[in-house]
Amino acid sequence: MLKYILRRLAMLIPVLIGVSIITFSLIHLIPGDPARSMLGEKASEAQLELLREELGLNDSYLVQYGRFISNILRGDLGTSIQSKESIAYELAQKLPATIELSLFAMILAIVVGVLAGVISAVKQYSWFDHLSMTGALFGVSLPIFWLGLMMIWLFSVQFNILPPSGRMTTGVHLETITNFYLIDSLLTGNWEAFKDVLQHILLPGIALATIPMAIIARMTRSSMLEVMRQDYIRTAYAKGLKRFIIIFQHALKNAFLPVLTVIGLQFGTLLGGAVLTETIFSWPGVGRYVYLAVLGRDYPIVQSTILIIAAIFVFINLLTDILYKYFDPRIKYN
Amino acid sequence: MKAALLEVRHLHTHFFTKSGTVKAVDDVSFSVKPGETLGIVGESGSGKSMTAMSILGLIPSPPGKIVSGEILFKGEDLLKKSEKEMRQIRGKEISMVFQDPMTSLNPVFTIEKQMVETIRAHEKVSKKQAFERSLDLLHLVGIPDVKKRIKMYPHEFSGGMRQRVMIAMALSCNPSLLIADEPTTALDVTIQAQILELFKKMQDELNMAIIMITHDLGVVAEVCDEVLVMYAGKAVEMTYTKQLFDNGKHPYTLGLMQSIPKITPNKEKLEVIEGLPPDLRRLPKGCHFAPRCKYVMERCLIEGPDMTKVSEHHTVRCLLYEKTKKAVKQ
């Protein structure tokens, strides 16, 4: 197992190198002068030139790429042009918000999606099946930015029961330990804050969870249907096992495998969707950070953040692969 | 004469599909006595497996449904039992071994887990006891190095070994009836010989009744006391094995026996049953075999014959023998 993980890690290297080349070259093709973005509308040409020199923008691309990589390997993600803050530091500030939102959405998606999928498969063609599969179909067809706006309109404007933006009401006190507010508020037993944080995360969480939830539900259903047709399920019935055990142990453990892969891939949807969701819900996370950076052409941020997100995504997929192995003893790793 | 352990009477199992009703089992009757082996032979799709599944109450529903008939097991009609009662019978009183050992075991659980859960589903024993019993059973069916093997996953076993595991699992609660659905079809000949040997040994030791489903007349000849021949969902002939080989009556049975190549010094051209098995959704009127039958009569295309007794313990579904029936009656 360890060997497998190491091997898989080794296989990531070319992917990560490719990713770094793409991020690097993408950003260097972006038109516009970063020096000007940095100094603003009132800077002189000489000031700009000075800054370009300072940032190494006048070096050849190869030199710049080499510097980019060696910096990253040293944990230095560069400095934001606009805020002049270390990007590693800023990312560390925003990552928890995105991770908390993504995990919340993913857990929501998995719990609801898998449950709905299993029930739909077991009660194929029942009203529940029709309902949840229609829901799932709607889920994959909805533009989430629209869904987000409509939810804001409904819950924040019309009913005014849920807040439209942010992670927490300004003024609510919370000791932060992990920077995951839900966890922190639980750890400190701060129920007022927990309630407030939960209210804030609910709408963006649902918006973000919609697509993965729908896809997981559909996948679980078809995977369950497939598994329920398998011989070993027939064997389990013939052994006189209880239906509940057959469904939730024998069938689900097998059916979960393809779902697991999908879950891994859906993290991509989630991380991408975070750009839209965080923008709509003013969520102070990485998605909004990178979007604002694209608009402001703060390209060290775009470069590093996209690289980090891609790396996270790649590692999540590695993780699902390993989990897959954990769940499926048949896999040989070659 | 011993009382029958299982008696199936006029079983009809149909599948109601969008493209029509499939009469997978269409008037099948037979009985099995304790300690005896009944063979069910027939071509692919003739309804052998569905007969077995009907007994266990495992017909996939929808679209399948047991339309009519009785299945008396130890005198009680299984069709009248609740799902919960059936669960107590499956795996304990009647257990089953399936055709494909590669897919019949759950790939994500160890052998131990699958064995232990079977035992504990039916008997109130501790995990430890169940584990011990599993070891014994696996040993009994000839798995070497049991202690190590039991911790493994199915994919780490060869086909023959898996089939042994399946058999061990089927035997775990001392069933009085074992249904084996083509247990050796997926195996190589040398392995098939091993498994058939194992069946015989188990039957000797445990004295259970076996229903052996197969399409191989060789297997029938080797292990069965009695045979039921099926064609297109219908039972067409039933009798003692020797009687069938010596004095088979139904034209289909005869054709079947002639069309298998035999290892005899003089190679003759094979006898052939012309034509194809019918589509169960569009069965011909009259006798289902009529379109392929060498002895077909005009009546056969109109009238579906019933099972007729041609001699003591020998019934045939063919109009050729209807006269005999009348004779016997008189």
Place this chain on the structure above:
Amino acid sequence: SKDSSTTDGSHSKGGSGDEKTLIFGRGADSIQLDPSKVTDGESIYVTNQIYDTLVRYEEESTEVRPALAEEWNVSDDGLTWTFKLREDVKFHDGNDFTAEDVVYNFERWASSSEFIYYGYMFGATDDNLKGIIENVEATDDYEVQITLSEPNAPFIYTLAMPPFGIASPKAVEEYGDDYFKNPVGTGPFIFEEWVPDDTITLVKNDDYFGEVAKIDKVIFRTIPDNGARFMELQSGTIDMMNGLNPQDIETAEADNNLEIIRRPSMNVSYLAMNTDHDGPLSEKLVRQAINHAVDKSELMTLFEGIGKEAKNPIPPSLWGYNDDIESYDYDPEKAKALLAEAGYADGFDVKLHIFSNPRDYMPQPKVTAQAIQEMLKEVNINVEIIESDWDSHLEAVENGKHDMAFLGWTGDNGDPDNFLYVLLDKDNAKKGSAGNIAFYKSDELHDLLKEAQIEMDQDKRTELYLKAQEIIHEDAPWLPIAHTTPPLAAHKKIKNYQPHPTGSEPFNLLDIEE
């Protein structure tokens, strides 16, 4: 500090605590809290609370009043300025404020081109980092003398600009590169905490030399989306906000709890026509035709009551505004005639560069652009709209890549020079860093503006500027669009809030009454 993400006490919700906290919602975070290095309004809005300048603007106008300097005078040649400083001022870090500190700050600003506003307002270049400020000297513990190399009429007004807030030299030295996030000044509020992209918290300075703040704490919260920010205001999680969608003004006005506060206008938005490109826009007649083709009154409806039609580059609130000029009237027929006269009877295709985010002087650039697009279509001019974010837009227009472009200006110091010279003088029509994005080059105008810069007599300057506006009107390098009164929305419990035309004001007079 990183372990406490926000503050305690939830005043905004029910007024239970005794502390008075103002939560101010805005669209973007500050970039830096060192005002001498930034140009963006959101940074200055905060630093204006933390720092004082030698002189400050009056509450409602750009006239100046004493602040750190109690009094000042200028020599007759206009070259030597003497400031008498207050003696009771302490920095937030506890150090006394003295003349040496002023000298330190001026020297710091003149030490590098990083200090953009200094260079910009005092004409510093890379060769001459000091610009027109020849010498700054502490003539006494509490007296500073500044010597200029040439007279500069707006000088005293310039000193009131927030970028020239006096920082604590000790703190600057101590924090070094991190000073921008650890600001120490003398202002009415003391910096407490900054959570980037989220909140900046300030607490009141009880030792403030001026009017001590009525409220205990100010939290600036960043909520990028205008609509979301307004919803937060409605639900009471923030007390006040800027950057209101014009669409929401009506809703706010209808809300019993809310109030719209309009900032006095000192800005202009315009459509610049690149006179540098060969082709139709280099023709005065065409530019005039375009001025005739646009129905500004119609456009004003898109400003939802916060905009006033513009006819000059400078806002009417500024001295020197030429109200005698007659606006080009909306007359498509005349426009067509002018176009025909110029040889473009069949019209032409043209690109209009616009920016995507709303700005104070133009709350709905995209909508406005589309409206103009449609109006110009009437006179056969086909406009293609090219939208980019603010930075790309600036880059494009400063390099003259555009045919036509939207832009605007908010006055920094209340001097007409700050509009006319910056935006329309040929000195500023250099590709790459153009302020004059019409690339309009008029020697006549140049002479007038130069003369006005060194003239110290206000009446004479007024004359010069009136004349300048006539020239501009005739040559029509722009389609002036509007002067706006940018709206803020606040809960009614906010009292005594006086927005300043320059776009930022200290909060020390503001109060919260439940």
Place this chain on the structure above:
Amino acid sequence: MNNLLEVKDLKKYFPLKSDKLFSREKPMLKAVDGVSFSVKKGETLGLVGESGCGKSTTGRVILKLLEPTAGEIFFKGENITSYKGERLRKLRKEMQLIFQDPYASLNPRKVIEKTIAEPMKIFGIPKEERLKKVEEMMERVGLSSYHKQRYPHEFSGGQRQRIGIARSLVLEPELIVCDEPVSALDVSIQAQVINLMEDLQREFNLTYIFIAHDLSVVHHTSDRVAVMYLGEIVEIGEVHELYTDPKHPYTQALLSAIPEANPYAEKDRIILKGDLPSPQNPPSGCKFHTRCPFSEEICLLKRPTLKQVSRSGQMAACHFVKEVVERETSGMLSESAYK
């Protein structure tokens, strides 16, 4: 009689992916490991053995659908081992293949007329001739010409197998490798196809290599039979002789394992212990020694070679059978499969 095909020490190894990150030695799966035999014109050579013993691979290598790892193939006396490109394509006319799975071996997107005509098209036979030939061939294998425009899914398994046979016959090849042509068919259909193949052989003077795992079928169809075990031929000989007097213990076990359709037969079964070892990691010496009831030390150490064990040319690879050059009837064990 002339040898149409001769195979000498044929090997086919498949590289396996290594578990180790970096390793010099590539593990190999020895699917075919030193096989030699010849086929005479007009005869049928049966190839039997358990699943995975390398029957299909042997067939494919002979047809050059797989490149042999080692060894030589002679077709009509010519060494075709290294044939490539155009020369190989020419050869295809003479050697054809019939597949096991009648469902997978026909392109589901082509009407059967096109499928049958495709080989001729490739070899540039004019359209007219093609059409004629297709009709002829279809009729010959028992399909009506109104079937021409149908798709494979509209046929039953047996019919599809007939289509496959027609396709392999249109170029009038001399050698046909039949890879389990009937094992996917029901008993009653199986007989139909076997009969057809026999008729065709006579009619076109075909040479068959008939691969099957069903010993009765092989017995029925073949003139000579080769028994394979783990990539090697363990015994080869004339069919009657081999079935009545198998010399190799594996052949004996195999034959005794067939369940016979005769309820009176009382057989002394030789039940082999254990499973077929994996070809990735075959046993040393005689590959059969792990399951052989007679195995001794020498079997672990030394690999036996095929040697002639009867005068008529039967050959077996076992340390314990005597080499026979003269006529001699002796085997270590002898038991008739005939009863």
Place this chain on the structure above:
Amino acid sequence: MSLQPSPLPEPHATDQNSIYEHQGQSMWKRTISQLIKRKTSLIGFSIILFIVVTALLAPVIATHNPTAQSITDRYLAPSSEHYLGTDELGRDIFSRIVYGTRISIQIALISVGISLVIGVILGCLAGYFGRWIDQVIMRVIDVMMAFPSILLAIALVAVLGPGLKNAMIAVGIVGIPQFARIVRSIVMSVKETEYIEAARAIGAKHGRILFQHVLPNSLAPIIVQATLGMGTAILDAAGLSFLGLGAQPPTPEWGAMLSDGRAALQTAPWVVAFPGLAIFLFVLGFNLFGDGLRDAIDPRLKE
């Protein structure tokens, strides 16, 4: 897994094998009849048909000029004059949505076209020739897949510059890996089938095998993916427009309309609601139809 000897084939002839039964040229007939039987795919098809007809007849259906402004009539609520109300410039939302169908169809076709052509070529090369070609192509695909797709699209548009054309290109590029992977795996499995071996055995050359045998048999999943891809393309392109990176004014692209209307969410929610609904309907149509198509062509392809 793959190296274990395969079990002997089951002697089944009549049932199963649906994977083959469902193919064949008459697949189309079969597919169509299957599609008609399914309510959902019929609904999906009707939606698509409805959209296409709307696009064709846009000038007839629209009640107003989609770009004509009437600033004084801005933000009018839905009424009999303006079925879906008016937007920030007083344009008729109904008419804009009607004309927007043309743009959406164009986006769907062009983006999917780009992904399809490039993806199919790459997938075929990788799947058919294998070895280093496969290695190289798949590594590149891996790298592309390492980016969340919307993020990659945003980055691409940032490079290419905002605009509808570039958004379509970006969405198309982002969709390539999906196609390439699907095509590759199908080609690989088709390549292993016996009828391909049969083709080789009769001496067919690569070109013939690829175009006569492999591709026609890989078509069904490609078509399914293309249908489903249309929905995704619209969603992605609308997302880009929503972020201001896609269609530019006064193009009545739905995502852009939604984005422009956002400021008026409180006062005039219909400006946001209806374009969103249109996107939803469009995507739903393709998803329903694609699902149905997949089920009809081959139930085993499901998910």
